[in-house]
Amino acid sequence: xxxxxxxxxxxxxxxxxxxxxxxxxxxxxxxxxxxxxxxxxxxxxxxxxxxxxxxxxxxxxxxxxxxxxxxxxxxxxxxxxxxxxxxxxxxxxxxxxxxxxxxxxxxxxxxxxxxxxxxxxxxxxxxxxxxxxxxxxxxxxxxxxxxxxxxxxxxxxxxxxxxxxxxxxxxxxxxxxxxxxxxxxxxxxxxxxxxxxxxxxxxxxxxxxxxxxxxxxxxxxxxxxxxxxxxxxxxxxxxxxxxxxxxxxxxxxxxxxxxxxxxxxxxxxxxx
Amino acid sequence: xxxxxxxxxxxxxxxxxxxxxxxxxxxxxxxxxxxxxxxxxxxxxxxxxxxxxxxxxxxxxxxxxxxxxxxxxxxxxxxxxxxxxxxxxxxxxxxxxxxxxxxxxxxxxxxxxxxxxxxxxxxxxxxxxxxxxxxxxxxxxxxxxxxxxxxxxxxxxxxxxxxxxxxxxxxxxxxxxxxxxxxxxxxxxxxxxxxxxxxxxxxxxxxxxxxxxxxxxxxxxxxxxxxxxxxxxxxxxxxxxxxxxxxxxxxxxxxxxxxxxxxxxxxxxxxxxxxxxxxxxxxx
Numbered sequence: 001x002x003x004x005x006x007x008x009x010x011x012x013x014x015x016x017x018x019x020x021x022x023x024x025x026x027x028x029x030x031x032x033x034x035x036x037x038x039x040x041x042x043x044x045x046x047x048x049x050x051x052x053x054x055x056x057x058x059x060x061x062x063x064x065x066x067x068x069x070x071x072x073x074x075x076x077x078x079x080x081x082x083x084x085x086x087x088x089x090x091x092x093x094x095x096x097x098x099x100x101x102x103x104x105x106x107x108x109x110x111x112x113x114x115x116x117x118x119x120x121x122x123x124x125x126x127x128x129x130x131x132x133x134x135x136x137x138x139x140x141x142x143x144x145x146x147x148x149x150x151x152x153x154x155x156x157x158x159x160x161x162x163x164x165x166x167x168x169x170x171x172x173x174x175x176x177x178x179x180x181x182x183x184x185x186x187x188x189x190x191x192x193x194x195x196x197x198x199x200x201x202x203x204x205x206x207x208x209x210x211x212x213x214x215x216x217x218x219x220x221x222x223x224x225x226x227x228x229x230x231x232x233x234x235x236x237x238x239x240x241x242x243x244x245x246x247x248x249x250x251x252x253x254x255x256x257x258x259x260x261x262x263x264x265x266x267x268x269x270x271x272x
Numbered sequence: 273x274x275x276x277x278x279x280x281x282x283x284x285x286x287x288x289x290x291x292x293x294x295x296x297x298x299x300x301x302x303x304x305x306x307x308x309x310x311x312x313x314x315x316x317x318x319x320x321x322x323x324x325x326x327x328x329x330x331x332x333x334x335x336x337x338x339x340x341x342x343x344x345x346x347x348x349x350x351x352x353x354x355x356x357x358x359x360x361x362x363x364x365x366x367x368x369x370x371x372x373x374x375x376x377x378x379x380x381x382x383x384x385x386x387x388x389x390x391x392x393x394x395x396x397x398x399x400x401x402x403x404x405x406x407x408x409x410x411x412x413x414x415x416x417x418x419x420x421x422x423x424x425x426x427x428x429x430x431x432x433x434x435x436x437x438x439x440x441x442x443x444x445x446x447x448x449x450x451x452x453x454x455x456x457x458x459x460x461x462x463x464x465x466x467x468x469x470x471x472x473x474x475x476x477x478x479x480x481x482x483x484x485x486x487x488x489x490x491x492x493x494x495x496x497x498x499x500x501x502x503x504x505x506x507x508x509x510x511x512x513x514x515x516x517x518x519x520x521x522x523x524x525x526x527x528x529x530x531x532x533x534x535x536x537x538x539x540x541x542x543x544x545x546x547x548x549x550x551x552x553x554x555x556x
Contacts, residue, residue, distance in 0.1 A: 168364035171334050172429075176436070177354035177383035186380070190368050267367055267416040 055237040063237040064245065077245065080211060080222040083139065087146025088207040092200060095154035102155065103162025103192070104184055113159065116152050124149035125213055132218050142214040142222075149210035150203045157203070161195035162188050194265045201257035208250045281440065281472045282308035282331065287340035289326055289498075299497035300326050304340070306491065306500065308474060313466050315475045315487030319533050323498025324476045324491075325444055331474060332358045332442050344440065354383060357433035358442045362449050364429055365417040372413040375400050375431045384436055396435075403431040406465065423447075423454035430462070434469060443475045447482070456514060459485055463512055480529050484522060485512060492529055494536045501532065 011018060020028075037057065043049060044056035051059070067073040101108045127148050135141035165188050173187045215224025223242050230238035262269050289301040301323040308314050316324040329335040330342060333352035342349045344356060365374050378384050379396050404410040407427040409420075417425050426446055433441060443462075447455045463486065466473055477483050483490045487506055494501045507521040516522055 166363040168360040168362065169366060171332075172358065172360060172364040172432075173377075173381075174334065174352040175332055175354075175356065175358040175433075175442075176378035176381060177352070178378075178381050179383065182381055186377075187366070190366065193368075265368070267418060 052234060053236060055240060059237050060240040060244070063235075064241040067238070067241060073245075076221065076223050076226050077249065080215065080224065080246075081249065083142045083214070083222065084146060084204075084207050084211045086139075087143040087211070088150060088204055090143065091147050091151040091154050091203070091207070095151055095158055096196070099155045099158025099196075100162055100184065100189065100192075102159035103165075104188055109159065113156070116155050120152035120156065124210055128214070128217055137218045137220065141218050142211065145214035145218075146207050146210045149213075150207045153206065154199065154203045157199040158192075158196055161192040161199055164195065165191040194261065194268055197257065197261050197264065201254060201261075204253055204257065205250060208246065208253070212246060280307040281310045281312065281345065282306070282474070283343045284327075284331075285340050285342075287327075287330070287337045287342055289323070289330065289335070290338050301330075301337070302497040302499045304498075304500060306503075308472060311470050311472055312488055313463075313473045313475065313486060314489050314491060315477060315483040316491045316493060317477055317480055317483035317529065317533075318493035318501075319495055319536060320478065321495035321498070322493035323495070324493050326498065327493075328358075328442050328444050328474060328476045331440075332356055334358075354378065354436050355438050356440045356442060357436070357438035358444065359426070359429050359433050359446045361445045362422070362425070365425055365432075367417050370414050370416060371409060371420070371428050372400060372404065374417065374428055375403060375435055377432060378436050399435060399437075400431075403434055406468075407431050407461065421454070423450050423458060426450065426458065427461070430465070434465070434471070437469075439471060441471045441473045443473065445477055446475075448477070448479075455482070460512075460514070462486065467511075480526055480533070481517065484508075484525055484529070485517060490525075490529065492532060501536070504529065 013020065013024065040054075041057050044051060044054045055063075064073070098112065102112055103109075124145060128145060131141050131144045131148075135144060169187055169191055170183060173183050178186065211222075212224040212227075215222040216228050219225040223246055227239050227242040230236070230242070284304050284306045287301060287304040288299055290297075290299045304327060316327065318324050326335060330337050331344070331349060333349055333356065336350075344353075349356075366377065369377065376396070379400075401410070404413055407430065409424060409427060409431075412420065412424070417428065420428070429446070430441075447458050450458065459482065462473070462475075465471075475483075475486055484506055488510065490504045490506060492501045492504065493499065504525060506525065508516055508519075
């Protein structure tokens with residue numbers, strides 16, 4: 001007698017490049033986020049570390065609350081977001097057309113790409129002393145650092161996005177009688193748009209990093225400056241709170257870009 | 273040369289092509305002479321590297337010959353033109369446009385707009401709808417290309433190429449990526465289109481059976497340097513059906529062309545090498 005046929009076994013979660021249900025995804029995500037948080041809470045509550053150097057989550061969030069209510073957290077966050085936005089938009093406004101031209105025309109590529117490649121390897125942080133000499137610690141100084149840190153990378157990435165447009169898409173337009181201007185506007189730009197939005201999302205993350213760098217050395221306001229000020233007075237809870245806040249704002253911006261991607265390019269996200 | 277009468281649809285004379293960076297110095301195309309008649313369906317076949325795609329791309333105006341010349345309707349070809357539409361093997365559809373949007377793409381271009389009246393626009397919409405019907409995709413007009421199968425995508429590409437009523441359709445292995453069943457459907461569809469649209473079709477393929485089934489003449493090309501070996505008239509009636517593939521004339525022509533391709537593509541030397549390797553391994 002043979003045993004009744006076994007019901008098909010669920011595939012293991014640990015198959016290489018295997019599928020993962022939504023429920024499992026969120027389960028693992030929750031573990032990944034909660035475990036470090038619990039470790040942090042446990043470590044700070046233990047006698048091993050001085051709470052001055054490692055404040056517990058409760059103290060950090062209480063501090064964030066008083067920062068929000070009594071001090072001007074919104075002003076600090078607002079000025080930081082403003083700087084990122086201006087620096088980032090300035091980069092984007094110049095990098096998009098330039099990247100498009102480099103990607104579309106080989107002579108422009110030869111003219112500008114080696115130069116851009118060279119400058120992008122100069123660390124943006126090393127420009128800070130020069131920028132401070134030129135602009136002092138005015139807004140333009142912070143915005144310049146963000147610009148230097150993102151612009152050159154952005155140009156090269158946008159150029160690459162444009163170069164990756166399938167040749168057949170361009171040639172099809174040529175055989176249908178499209179002019180050069182029409183090929184750039186109706187094919188290259190449209191085809192590369194989703195990839196360019198991803199480029200903007202990634203460079204936004206870098207803009208955020210350079211903002212903090214700029215605020216640490218050349219500012220008297222903003223989240224980065226608050227972190228620096230807190231160090232002088234040994235207010236580690238403020239440092240923790242500031243870092244977490246910067247992370248959360250960055251994450252929200254990233255998610256906003258992803259949402260925009262889904263809304264703007266429905267043809268790339270699932271069927272219908 | 274200018275005042276000479278060129279009665280054929282396409283005339284190619286002593287055409288040659290050497291690529292700029294060619295290290296071997298072997299011509300991609302050498303001394304190509306060919307005439308294509310009005311409303312003819314001609315197929316180019318040959319081993320890879322024989323230059324059949326290059327020749328097609330020169331006719332499309334996407335590449336330039338380095339010697340000789342090619343004429344379409346008596347005018348020298350020196351760039352792309354809307355009267356010579358092209359269908360590519362893949363990746364040529366615009367994924368951000370719907371099926372209908374893709375088909376109507378050329379309508380929005382300045383070159384095709386001219387002085388547009390509302391009745392022209394109506395006629396164009398009617399033409400797009402008629403083409404959708406012709407390719408049997410009227411039910412998915414609003415879908416995006418990535419929601420369609422490969423065969424359906426190629427049908428959209430064909431309809432898009434036909435929108436502006438080109439007098440010539442250049443096809444570069446358009447069904448090369450499709451499965452055998454879809455290919456047969458596509459073959460009968462393109463023959464039907466050829467019949468009712470009265471376009472001249474130049475069709476490149478590496479599949480000998482496809483070349484014979486579709487073509488009124490089959491041009492066999494050979495590599496190193498790329499050249500025309502011979503031109504075979506297909507001994508079948510113009511109106512084809514799948515059963516003809518089993519007739520004697522079809523099979524004989526297929527065998528002849530295949531034998532010639534094998535001979536020229538260096539398979540013989542490969543077999544020698546294989547024999548040597550086998551001998552070595554058995555000696556060990």
